[in-house]
Amino acid sequence: MSTRYFGQRVERNIDPKLLRGEGAYVDDIPLTNALHAAFLRSPVARGKIKRIDVSAARAYPGVAAVYTYADIGPLDRPMPLLIPHPSMKNPKTQRPLARGEVFYVGQTIAMVVAVDRYVAEDAAALIELEIEPFAVEMDMEKAIADDAPLVHADVANNVAAAFVQTSGDPDGAFARAEHVTRITVQVDRSTAAPMECRAVAARWDEISGELTVWDGTQAPISVRGGLASIFELDEDKVRVIAPDVGGGFGQKVLLFYPDELLVPMAAMQLGRPVKYIEDRRENFLGSSQERTQIHTIELAAMKTGEVIGLRDSFLHDTGAFIPYGIAVAQVASTSIAGPYRIPNIWVEFKAVYTPTVQVTPYRGCGRPQACFALERAMDQLAEELGIDRFEIRRRNFIGEKEFPYERAGLLFADGLKVTLDSGQYAKALSLAAAQLDMADFAGEQEKLRADGKYLGLGLACYVEGTGLGPYEGGHIRVHPITGKVYVNTGLSTQGQGHDTVFAQIVADQLGVSPQDVIVVEGDTKAFDWGVATFASRAAVVSGNAIHKTAVTVRGKILQAAANMLEADIDDIELRDSAAWVKGSNRHASLAAIATASNPLRYAFNEAAQAATQFAPASKHDGPPLAEGQAPGIEATDYYSPSQSTWAYGVHAAIVEVDPALCTVKIRKYVCIHDCGNMINPTIVEGQVMGGIAQGIGGALYERLDYMPDGTLSNASLMDFLVPYATEIPPVSVLHLETPSPLNPLGVKGVGEAGCIAVGAVVASGVEDALRPLGDIKLRHVPLTPRMLSDALESVGI
Amino acid sequence: MKPPLFDYKAPTTIAEAVAMLAADPDAAVLAGGQSLLPAMNFRVANPSALVDIQHVQGLNGISIDKGEIAVKAMVRHRELELDVAVQRANPLIAETLQHVAHVPIRNRGTVVGSLCHADPSAEMPLLFVLLGGTLAACGPAGTRTIAAEDFFTAFLTTARAHDEIVTEARLPVLPEGAGWAFDEVTRRHGDYALVGVGCVVALAADGTVETIRLAACGIADRPVRLKASEAALQGTQLAAADLDKAVALSASAVTTPDDMNTSAAFRRRALGALIRRLVAKAAARAKPKEQP
């Protein structure tokens, strides 16, 4: 066999193009004569639209059309509820354009389509709008009270969903516990803030009846299916292309955003291409957000520190609508026991409507919140029992021999029972401790204290259910002219390097270089069976689908080569883009094999001519193409996981706190993680590091600040603090590779890993640092200067 | 986020520019644009006309003369920051400029523009007040000098009349032997200051404070000279009790209201800490006067 690429740090195929500025993001795609859309968005969180007059906007020079709910025909209806679940009574989704009432600041009320975005914004500002505001309650805990103003008049107590899950016998556990720890924690709202905002462009070809939509989406196939259904077009008349996409992090999964329906509608009606390029302010005001949860968590323990039971009750802020169902809360609830045995669990949540932007998954999807609750509670338990924080975790880890470890009664986002399949949790913790190198810690602490600075150690562990189904596909074809290998799958990439990672898998099977494997995804015309890129599943699901397909293709090549070279199939090896008879120089190029496998080809090129010099690719009596045989070297296959495969990790950090200035600096950050076999360690590290940076954002910087009246006070990158390089410390990332027993490649997902534990680590570290100053508890992230100042004041500093 | 429409004007003389401003009360001066353009892209600024002064003659250049550093209106932040003569004449200027946003912003934004924009959390207005500089403002009636202490009148408001162009800012060179220091607390590198403090101090031969100037930004609706704190340190040896008193007196200068992320209590805490640290740092840099 040729060089093995799986596991290698292969440089990415796509990079030269992107580095030269030749990437094609939606707004880069030249569409002749395109019109541009802008939206009028609600300035009020909750209210009744008394009057809307678009006449001035319609008359503004350069305006092609202005739409309100009254102008969009059958589109004027609530958008799809993507993931139904029995816990939701009367779930609400928004209309593409508000009708009658508005439910959050930023909600789309009217769409202006004009010759350019400048003019469209001018016209939108001319729309006369009168809204009678209603009272709002922004505080979740107050919003569920009986007298709170309702977001939806027919949803009592603003509770969109209520769900309880039980595993084992939590009541029994709490009854016999020797110690119970109870804390309340809060994680505040954030947003994915990808560098490229969302974008949709549509072109309607009225001759062929085909609608083409370019959408910076993570879910092109799902968008295509939805558009075909909603516009009542045949699926094969709708093509959705996710071109180069500038980051997604979950925000670009949701279908539908209003523009994803309205832009194609306008293109079809106006007969010209229409583009909507969301600007940053709109990304803050209209694109999904996530994170707000308040957990009250109890650990029932023995004096040894063994946690025998857990109760968690949490409020999950779902925003004004719940199109994505309870996914985020569900993932949080099923991750609540982390890597620990804790055989008895009671977890309950209420998803609460608030008059804010809707909540759909953002990288982590509820796991950061669950980890924050659990790990803060474990720290508290350790303190109350007088047990070292590392030791108490060691005592509770699921042991290597205990896998697969089931949590009966907890159903993961795929509807299947939570079953942790593999891991070396204790080893990860030991590695973290060793990497921290704490020999001199006490000395360092003393030195810095003289300068008024305080050093602390933070620690947190996490688990991550990854690679959920239902399925993905792979299609591979060897090109008869070039001998290059073309691969398709039903995903799209937003920077994860699919073009290289999938190429590595194929290269290993077919004996080619990854640079000769061309991965084309994100285009429903190229391949249209599949779901989307989200939930850390691409490597597991598409990776294995492509692997299975490649194995089949390998078999076809070997058989054809054996025939052509008149050798035994076991004597054929594949390397350097050719098939070789072992121990000899006799070979046939992949191009020749692919050509010869299509018996109708004329000898119009070298590969075809070469093919005529070999025996026929298909050796048998009868027709050139035997019954059941397909021409060419091509295959399609699918992978459908039986359940999720669970990755995990341990994070630790040394933080420096300056109580006088209320600043926190991370001096050292250590990450031990395990995502099973790694296809490309460099890409894995990139994913982990990116997640850690977002985690640091969530721990110290990023919070969407909604005012009491529902306006978002920091809808800009000036005031919503995405970290720069100066805010991120150097990080040590170490890999453990415990292969997943659940799929042929032994891989687990890693896309979300980095961000899960960071909030807990930082809070843990700052609390540890400030211990000499008093009993300060930090249970709320992100930590702001005000929180630290208040905490210090509470202990008289 | 595209800007609204405006009339674009590109005068080539000061007189032309002034006349354009006088003719249109809603016109705005465009220099570097690093504050104005974001506001226009957000459509919170809606000037009827932009008077682009980048081609106006006589608005370029830095000169040092008679103890003053003269910075013409179109001098970019980065130009002033990298000017070697200025670094020698008053090192506090470059030290402060490094905290202004990021290099690409400093490559375009102008010093005078920052002063005229008058953001209470910005570093250059603080520096101006700290050093006690002056501005030359040219209007239809002629040119007048405005002192730093008279320039900032309210939140984002200055004494510049609508029809005046500030043609240059003048910053004093650092007094002989004086020590200097500047620092700020921000959430991220390059952000506007949550609290910023600057200090210039001259010491007598025995280490007593001969003169001290202390100013802060981010604590009120404009940069503030901390005169009470200065008075408490004047003539002292900067003992702990003196610093405690100076810090206590600075608390009432904090008038910025609480918001979701910061509080007046936090600002007072940080202000006090910065005063202590920067007075010490400035004093350490000072060269006490020799005995006669």
Place this chain on the structure above:
Amino acid sequence: MRGKIKPALPERSEDPRVTVSLTVNGEPVARTVSVRMLLSDFLRHELGLTGTHVGCEHGVCGCCTVHIDGKAARSCLTLAVQASGSEVRTIESVAAGDGALHPVQQAFKECHALQCGYCTSGMVMNVLSRFEEPGALDLSDDGIRDMLSGNLCRCTGYSNIVTAVRRAAELLGRTE
């Protein structure tokens, strides 16, 4: 819609226009555009140089960074008309004519310093301008992070970009 009368739609904006004459990537360019057109839009849509990206339009993210008269600047905070008479340089000018990567780009590729690529143009232009400035480079971790602050990246977490800058310095023979 087939069979229906095609609506009469406007073709262009009625904004007052202004002629913008400048040099872009070494070539003289003169176009008549709306007076309020941002330089970022001018480069991307008038000239078709879509390598410069727009991330925020308020000067914070750095995706739109180009060189104006040899210095890094935010094209989203510059009106096209302000750039009249200037020399503007974009990401498209950085690789060689045959597409061979500049050492800074090469270093980014070697070090996996990009993922989605959206911030990359601005990142490269910023780094390039600092390398081209006179004076010593601070290639310590703090020094490089300081150089990079002002350019947001949401994908990489910056560590590989720091490594890439150090590698670029090596490729360019700069020790400081």
